[in-house]
Amino acid sequence: MTISFKRRLKLLGAAALTRLGMPRLARRGQTLLVLCYHRVVPEDQAAAVLSSPYIVVREDSFARQMALLAAECAVVPLEDGLDLLARGQLPRRAVAITFDDGWKDTRTTALPILERHGLPALVYLTTGVIGTGRLFWQERLTHALRLLQAVDGSRNAPPPLPPDLAGLWQRAHHNGVLDSHRLTRLLKQSTPDAGERLATALLDGLGHPALPPEVHAANAMLDWDDVHAMQRRGVAFGSHTVDHVLLPAATPEVRAAQLEESRRVLRQRLGQEVRALAYPNGDHSLAVRRAAMAAGYTSAATLERGFNDESLDCLRVRRVNVYEGKTAGPRGFSPDLFRFILTAAL
Numbered sequence: 226m227t228i229s230f231k232r233r234l235k236l237l238g239a240a241a242l243t244r245l246g247m248p249r250l251a252r253r254g255q256t257l258l259v260l261c262y263h264r265v266v267p268e269d270q271a272a273a274v275l276s277s278p279y280i281v282v283r284e285d286s287f288a289r290q291m292a293l294l295a296a297e298c299a300v301v302p303l304e305d306g307l308d309l310l311a312r313g314q315l316p317r318r319a320v321a322i323t324f325d326d327g328w329k330d331t332r333t334t335a336l337p338i339l340e341r342h343g344l345p346a347l348v349y350l351t352t353g354v355i356g357t358g359r360l361f362w363q364e365r366l367t368h369a370l371r372l373l374q375a376v377d378g379s380r381n382a383p384p385p386l387p388p389d390l391a392g393l394w395q396r397a398h399h400n401g402v403l404d405s406h407r408l409t410r411l412l413k414q415s416t417p418d419a420g421e422r423l424a425t426a427l428l429d430g431l432g433h434p435a436l437p438p439e440v441h442a443a444n445a446m447l448d449w450d451d452v453h454a455m456q457r458r459g460v461a462f463g464s465h466t467v468d469h470v471l472l473p474a475a476t477p478e479v480r481a482a483q484l485e486e487s488r489r490v491l492r493q494r495l496g497q498e499v500r501a502l503a504y505p506n507g508d509h510s511l512a513v514r515r516a517a518m519a520a521g522y523t524s525a526a527t528l529e530r531g532f533n534d535e536s537l538d539c540l541r542v543r544r545v546n547v548y549e550g551k552t553a554g555p556r557g558f559s560p561d562l563f564r565f566i567l568t569a570a571l
């Protein structure tokens with residue numbers, strides 16, 4: 226676990242970390258490090274995965290990360306960890322493992338690896354998409370953009386779009402070239418249904434409303450049978466809202482409905498109270514934290530990096546997002562880089 230200063234400097238030089246600046250080093254008091262994962266993808270499905278690289282870890286890397294955590298850290302269930310931290314009884318090198326969104330591969334790929342090492346995990350579910358057979362709009366949009374590119378060699382000629390989406394499409398261009406990251410950001414900041422509508426309009430307009438079955442399968446979400454099976458196997462669950470709405474920009478009514486309805490659905494489906502929340506995108510504000518408390522949540526996770534220590538506000542739990550590129554050295558997964566992430570909470 227200990228990394229020499231020289232080694233740390235060398236690691237800092239790695240491309241994956243340079244832009245992050247100097248690390249905030251581990252504090253001496255009790256700390257809980259919360260890791261955030263999204264997708265864990267088998268090698269043979271990687272080519273069909275449409276998700277952003279910032280939410281994907283390869284199965285092999287994940288397996289090596291879990292083996293390392295089991296050997297070198299004290300992995301605790303998130304909510305137990307928060308309790309122990311509040312009581313000053315947290316073990317050394319305490320780590321909690323969480324997953325966002327509710328991807329199918331959390332059950333099929335990640336869970337068997339967690340079970341092999343006896344590691345607990347908490348999964349935050351976007352309740353509105355679980356069990357519907359639908360995909361997230363970002364993956365459908367990526368598929369549509371690839372189709373567009375294949376159709377006309379550029380991404381500049383979409384099928385006819387409603388005025389608001391056409392305006393957004395134009396704003397996502399720079400020097401005549403579509404910036405897909407900017408497009409995604411604009412859609413997330415727009416009305417809650419904008420991304421869904423654009424993906425649907427593009428796919429319909431291109432004559433491909435449905436994704437090929439193998440692509441759909443490689444980007445699928447959990448259904449409720451999955452959730453129940455995971456619950457029986459000891460997985461804990463929390464809310465990630467109903468529709469993955471960015472809460473700071475939502476109206477107070479939408480915000481309250483997203484927080485309350487997802488909690489109600491989870492209570493009904495799981496037969497127990499759910500008190501853990503992860504803010505979609507990690508985005509929160511004072512008003513959002515108040516709404517989360519009013520809806521009955523006792524913990525809420527952000528994507529602000531760092532350790533959680535005695536000064537923790539439980540509605541502002543820090544988490545470190547882990548994705549493939551962050552732990553990749555010249556020869557694939559680097560245990561040293563992963564240890565560095567654990568040491569510096571980067």
Ligand SMILES: [Zn+2]
Pocket residue numbers: 325326465469505506
């Ligand atoms: Zn999410």
